[in-house]
Amino acid sequence: MVEPVGPNNLMEKRRSFLDNLSVFWYPNIQTCVPVFVFLAEQMWNNPRKRRISQRRSVLHIVDWWSVLFPPDHRCWLCDSAPVPAGFWVSVREKVCAACREQLTPIVSAGCRVCGRSADGNSTGICPDCARVNPSERICNRSAVVYSDGAKQIIQLFKYRGKESLSSPLGVWMAEVAASHFGKQISLVTFVPLHPERLSERGFNQAELLANVIGKRLRLPVCSLLTRSRATLPQSTRTRQDRLVAMQNVFQLSEQVNPKRIENKRILIVDDVYTTGATLRECAKSLRQAGASHVCSVTFAR
């Protein structure tokens, strides 16, 4: 049975908070912290505990933290370091610092034809392009300089079959194409592979990139060209060989209605621009078919 207590009795019982608790709390507050820290430290550094935590329990099979709180996107090149996520982040910034160091984005084109990187003194047209007949020149822009890093990426993509790279590379190239050619383009096409090579590799890297670019720029992507004879990979030849070997390799595909390209402005997509012979040959056959304007975009130059 509880005894009723009137409020007046309580007045006498009233003690200040400090009176009440000082004996109990105050001397201990100073001692509490070190004791507590000591205990926490023991828990933290206990070697036995360490061993236990390293053993895999059922709960450790799944990494719950990464399931519940998924990490930021990984760098799409090396897949290790986290990079800022979100659709507002430009694809160039979704590369980790280490990878970015190995790539040199082409900020301003040194040559207004081939789009090679500016190296200080060059303005206007580079000597390589100057040698080419003006009517055969093709205006090209590239995302990065063809350095060792870029070479590795291209190899990974092309020869080691990492198809998923087509998405970031393509988006990057789309940004480049949009900033240089703007809305001039009405059709996207790509450098074809010979059917033999296609069955060997399983995919045409230029086609994958063109699909991504077309989707990003909201432009139709058409397979316009075919390769009439199998050439050895360009990378096995010297410069002069390349220029010669390429002549008249590309024809307009038979399935294509020539009216589709008449007076169109066409963007040709390829992975690398070295001498530009391939692209020029493509452009030549497209121009013959009636395209009003041909330009090209590649990942590396």
Add this chain to the structure above:
Amino acid sequence: MVSRCTSDKNQPVSIFLKGENELKQPLVWSSLGWITGSLLCHWGWKSVSLYAGLAVGISVLGAWFFYQYRKGLLVTLFLVGLSVGAARYAYAEVNNHSAIAAVVGSNGETAAVITGEIVSRPQVDGDRLLFDIKVRQLADGRIRWRIPEEEIKVTVRLQNETEWLNAHQFQRYWKIETLVVLERPSPARNPGAFDYRAYLYRQQIHWLAKGESLDRVKILSADRDHLFVWMDRLREELGSQIERIYSPAYAGLIRGMLLGERERVDAEMEAAYSTLGIVHLLSISGLHVGVLVACLYFLLKQTGLTREKAALLVILALPFYVILTGAEAPVIRAAIMAGLSLLAVLFGRWKELLSFMALSLLIQLAWNPYQIFEPGFQLTFLVTGALIIGVEPIARQLPFPWHRLNQGIAVALVAQVVSFPVLIYHFYEFSFLSWFANLLFVPVISSLVIPVSTAALLLGFVHETAGRWLAGFSSLLLDLVHKGTDLLLEWSWAHVTWVPPTLLWVLLYSLAAIYLWISWAGNLIFPGRHRMLSGLCFICLVAVAHQAHLWGKDEARIAFLDVGQGDCTVIETPEGKVILVDGGGTPFFPRKPWQIRRDPFEVGKRIVVPYLKYRGIRQIDELVITHGDTDHIGGLLAVAERFPVRRVIRNPHPPGSQTEKRLLQTLAKKGTRIYTLSPGVSWEVEPGIKWKFFHPDPSRLIGTNEKSNNDSVVFLLSVFQMRIMMTGDMEREAESKVLSEWALPTVDLLKVAHHGSRTSTQAKWLQVLKPRQAIISVGRENRYGHPAPEVLQRLQAIGAAVLRTDRHGAVTVKIRPEGIRTETMLQP
């Protein structure tokens, strides 16, 4: 670079594949589903078993689908969140009913003896002691009923100073028994007013209990040891420490800022902050938690602890801080997010703030699903979410060279855009200077005042003089802030009232804001057109909201507000002119210092101004002060301070009371012209709307300066052929005089004079006017016995339909050329 492609073998296996099947922020999706589910259940069918069955079904189906096709996980999570959320809400709805209602009936007032346990921190506010009690037993007459734990709100009136002193001893978890009068909380009695019944319903409280005196409260057991009791005492101790080191002007403010004791903050200051849109600084918000956690963490690290140990210590301190500051939704949200961030430090993992926020949303809604309707809850989650995803991309779009500045501006912009619809939906008020005030004051208060005053508080325990010195520094800063707020408040053109938007508008606004954000901050390739279009959409929507008070205004609207015992009529014309006739008022009783409440009920501030804001009214064109009694002018001071008034029409008596003098001074200072009219004056307010004044005659006044009822301003308003007689407090003499001097037409609507007193509204007055409807503005259970039964009989005899603000709440009359429509807030 390429070699790093190989995955780390020590990493645990993820159940979800990378790439296409990557699981993106599962908690965010399920919390979005949870919100949708709660809203669906709120507007739809409330059945726990249906939604629970749905949840099980969807999870099985989704798991099977994922097993088969390796996709669709996010949709599954969203739908599971939706059905579980709906089930939780339905469960809360099904169980949210009053057990007491089964005993004492669902309406009316009943005296009963209740026994139970105090479950909130008891607060003394002037002559009242307020607490929540969990009722265990209820004695109604002779029968004792056992109640399955229902919470009710208790107000005990304190009769004298001894009781007042004793009331301060009350503490949480005391068991008490007391005689109270039980009544249901009042629903909103005026359009746009705060719905107390719905608010308490969301806290699962269905009854208010009023105790007459502390003598009646019998304490069964006291002084229970409990963490919460300790925290209450600690809070009290910290509070009195603040009182010691701060001057009285700032002590209340600092108590509100540091300890979450919002009730200590000066009401005027709170209103000023609220107008400027920086009221979040006054209560403990997520910002405070963030600032304090950051300070504590870095201090601990400075003392030589490792990051992990510092994080562990701060995590352990967080729950205590939450309890200490009263566990409001924003604090819980911030504490959970801060705790998870510190856990991330502890485990050496990454932080994912959006998912952290989603988790705290899930926890809080699982705890109390009704919170989703509270403005504080909505604001804290919306603003935080928008800041997390919005600030960085916008900051990088801004042109200034200093990134911190860009971030600050982006924070202010995002917070404004997101909080705008919530604020105008709940509070009908949004200042165009709000972003500026936030940009100016938030950094000062969050990065200087709060840390400094926390330091002052703690230092005060060690060395009081040093604490005072620091307190002086933070007072100085607050002084500066207040100079700034005063300056900003003077620009009254910027503090705009808004009509609460429709849900459709809110939806469109959210879409436009998202579109705006994507087009400006998104990584679009050709953003030009979208930027223009989205900006245009956004501006249009804001303009629609800004002009909303003019939309669909083909009717005149006359609102007889329920201001208790008193008169207040708001007349809005089709063209948007506003005529305010009187402003209600609470009678003034002299009070001893201990009796004074922090924010005493004031009609103008609580009823008239909120109604004007709700209607989106920005200025008063004509203010008619019928006469100078407190129940007609008491609320007008708040109106005059908040809104510009163009013209005042009043009777010719010199101001009789202090209240009236102050009112007229305030009006005059703001440049309002004050007129008295001679009888017979008449003009057209706007096409179709005319008014004619009959009384008083400045040369032949009937009343005296003290008793001016008989010199009330009396006028006839005609709105498209409808005639409305406004009478003020005129009595028999004035009625006879008007009848003898004017040939009055019959009227459609009569505002019954003097709250239905027997000294007015005589039979011959009614026979001439023959009103079809009569409105009596009168307080519930008023001490004068208004309205008089005789008056009601006379009105009945003439065949007038009587509407009373004490029974019907506010009466709104909408007049169109085709006809008249009357709406009341309550159905008696």
